[in-house]
Amino acid sequence: MGDIVFRGREPFDLIAQRLPSAIAENKIVVATLPIFASGFPGNSTEIRLLLAPHQAEDLARQLLLEAKKARENPL
Incomplete structure (x- = not known):
């Protein structure tokens, strides 16, 4: 990490940068957000948000x- x-x-x-994803792990929801980040390979990295089920809903x-x-x- x-x-x-x-x-x-x-x-x-x-x-x-791309579509986000989410998966249930144990009793939390892990939302993964690929974001622009200069200095990383491909100028991209992932941020993971750990959410309680009610927060995700x-x-x-x-x-x-x-x-x-x-x-x-x-527009």
């Missing part, structure tokens, strides 16, 4: 609602 150093003020924007609901809004938002 590596270390991440954030510089500057939050929030920090991480740019997704809440995030899934929010993502679905916001994805719908983003699709419907005219």
Whole structure:
């Protein structure tokens, strides 16, 4: 497991490189997000979010609602 150093003020924007994935491991949900990271091979690395089931469910609901809004938002 590596270390991440954030510089500057939050929030920090991480740019997704590919589609994220999620898997249940024991009693948690592991969401893996491939992100842009200069200095890594292919300028990409993975961030893993360890979520309790209720956190994963809440995030899934929010993502679905916001994805719908983003699709419907005219440019």
